Amino acid sequence: MPATFTPKNVEIERKHTGIGGKPPVDRRPTGGGGDGDNWDNRPSGRRGPRELLSRYRLGVLFALAGDLMFFVALVSAFFVRQSAGHFDARENYVSDWHPIAVPPILWVNTAILLLSSLTMEIARRQLFREIDVMEEWLGLGRPAVKRAAPWMVVTVVLGVLFVIGQWIAWGQLTQQGFHFNSPDPSSHFFYLITGTHGLHLVLGIVALAAALGALFTLKRVELRQIVVDCTAWYWHTMGIFWIFLFVLLAYFQ
């Protein structure tokens, strides 16, 4: 019976990912004096220490591309809805769209989110400094973790501040009479867009916290790199999404 009939075999093989052998730094074999082979020519699972990282990056990239479409759909609905209207009793074309001025606190929130992206990027880079990675890989200590953790804590705090800031913005709008149930379409969009984006950020904060915990619990250097790297790309993308959404809400009402 061919081996393909027994899935168990496949499972066992997975455990040998083939990345234990080389330190997870961004140096590729050049062929100078070595075996001269290109890692991409090897079977998957044996393509060097960065293989797992690039796999996860690819997954995050596609997931975010799908997510982008979600927001694109919301934004296109925004523009369609904005141009909608009806004929009133005197046959005038009127629209029920009343632009709402975004609460000024959103500017502060945007600055906070940008800042958090910056701190996250600093944290991410700590994990890829070659000299620290080598030290961690050799088991001489955890300099990268020690350096990255504070920046990640700062990012989490800033992220929480952003979400709280959005919450305050909602409260301010409600006080002005634009609550979610008010019949005004622009306020629906405001709440829906900030709400779905906020949900993404809450998920991001959970992921950040989990990554922070994982920094101290994961044994392998490359896995620590992966969690921080993927969370960072997610976080950056949410920051970019927010800038677009914020510009939309602030200037395209």
Next chain:
Amino acid sequence: MPWAPFNGSLEGARIDRLLLYNLIAFAIVFALAQVWIIVVMLRRKPRGNGLPAALRWAMIAVFGVLYIWTGIAAQRLWANSQFAGPAPEAMQVEVTGAQFQWYFRYPGTDATFGAVRSQLVDAASGNPLGLDPADPASKDDVVSSLLVLPAGREVDLRLRSLDVIHGLFIPGMRLKENAVPGMILHVHFTPQTPGTYSILCSQVCGLGHARMQARLLVVPEKQFTEWLGVREHLRQAGLAGGVSRP
């Protein structure tokens, strides 16, 4: 045409002809392709290396021409019916879909549809469309559940819906357009042959969807004027309330 209900409109004849050509062309292609499959199943001995590439591309080119023809021919009909509006002297009738009934409104002698207000909609008291009595233009509007049209005169239908999306479908006129709430859509056609035609709902609209039907009566011009006159008289006398049943 044996396969479809009798066509009574000017535009329908051209649609029928195009549809027939299409059906014939594609039925022939269908038969040839199926024969091809049967033949290759029966010929068990392998021969050759499949069709030469040149022949393949030639076949693709033939289909390309076929698609271009169908595309252009259909677009001409579409442009005639949709890009160009109705003639200025076309008769105006408003069609309103409501769960699960079609209502037809004639503007009356002033040729103007009166205002409607959704707050006034009340089918039980005889005002299913919510005609506003304060608007003088609505005084002479005739609302009917039967669509009566004069033969040979272009009609401009003004489609509305009160509640959900309905589909106005008159098979005998080869006409279909959705009635979308919040929108006023126009379709125009010319009924030619007097007779009775059915009006169906083609967009699922709720549990009474299959029963949402009405009749279209195409009558000679003179008979139509008489019918409308009677309705108008009843309306003015306030006897029939808002709606009059056939």
Next chain:
Amino acid sequence: MRKLFTTDHRSLGVLYLLLSLAAVATGTLLSLLMRVHRIWPDTPLPLLGLMKPEDYLALVTMHGTLMVFFVLTVAPQNGFASLVLPGQIGARHMAFPRLNAISFWLMALAFTILISAFALPSGAPLSGWASYPPLSAIASAGPGQGTGMDLWLLSIGIFCVAAWLGAVNLLATILGERGAGMTWSRLPLTVWAWLTTSILTLLVFSVLLAAAVLLFSDRHFGSSFFVPLNDVVNGHVVGRGDGSPLLWLHLFWFFGHPEVYIAILPGMGLATSLFANFTRRRVAGYKVMAAMLVAIGGLGLLVWGHHMFVSGMNPYAGTAFALTTMAIAVPSTVEVIGWLSTLWGGGLRLTTPMLFALGFLSFFIAGGLTGPILAQPALDTYLHNTFFVVAHFHLIMAMAGVFSVFAGIYYWFPLMTGRMMNDLLGKLHFWISLIAAYGTFLPMHISGLAGEPRHYERLAGPVVSFSEILPNERGITWSAILLGAAQLLFLWNLFASAKRGERATENPWQATTLEWAPEIPRRRIERGPYEYENGGTESMFRPQWESASKQE
């Protein structure tokens, strides 16, 4: 239990297929109830009693939703891809095995939620699988539009996320996990198809999710995205702002049309592979075939408006969508001609999978040819939402899609169980299904040309009787019953063969693609996917796992 919560891609593939088997069984049962009710509307059914109009519409809605989402998306894309995709590209596993399991369990959850709508006292939703608002936005618009519709939305939302995770996984696998030497031009065409459908899934299911969120907000938070001002339902003004039902149509069909290609493209790839295998020939124009699969997917994103010719969309947009739709006929024709020419003089080996692939081709042509007719807006004004359309998409999507799934199951069954399915029963299943499927769906064209609309729970209404097509409709119902009954043969064959079937030999179909390799190759792939010796005998083929220098 361990088998159930597995992350192994093959076992998950089988689980996906079992999920869609449950869905297709339910969906078929619902459709048979519909058919029986249509010709005997006043006869009480056993156990169910007299069917009310809302019951019929609920059947239509649930039938469509089950079949489109849980059968035609789950089986060809998630099921088969999980089963064989890693094998075909020389990978050991999916890029994210756990994500694959999560995706499966979310789909199973979505299925359970959808089915549970039947248990509600108010019944299942009735607004059709496209769920046009305001009917779907307002709970009072009909029975089942309350909690039933909420369950539908919840189920679809979860399914969107699940399909999306599945697509991420497939894309990461195809792009990142290919074995050494597995270049783009050495990929089997099924992989090209899955690549295309995964991209489509990522793009369009996100849009459906956004639309579902908007609709949910309309239903529960008093927003007005899809409900216009002055909307009056049951005598109550429910409209709050200038929402537009057309917005939903655009968002939904932007998803809905590519969804059709998600259902059919894997079948097209599989059929190409089977035609090559069972004629022992190389695929005629491999590169063109792969390019056309991608082209169909790409153009598929631009044709959604042909569902909306009579919906009140701008007529100029109608013209544009008609032209893009005509354009998509071209790559489809190239594919069909490629298949026909591969088959020509091929000395077909008529195994059960091959028969089903030929059935797929036959239905693909039958349903595909009515596509250009319906793509002409002027003709669509008569045919839209009649049974002509029902016939069209059941032939091209449902029958072609399901026959390709059958072909895949008969073909890959040895990979799932190590046994072969019974050939005689398989062939019997094929011939009865083929004849019964044509008997069911070809006459629907006639009903459609007679002007009979979809979603009608009975032929005879207050004005029209459609009595002239009653014999036609009776024939359809009896054919449908035969079609349903033939599937019992398949079920029997499936479970009996899994238990006691003949043991499969190594590479039982003498195939060249990598999923049949005796073990996962550790060396560079050096061969194309379809290296059959043209016109050669059965032994003359070069599997992808053999080295290029080895000569037969």
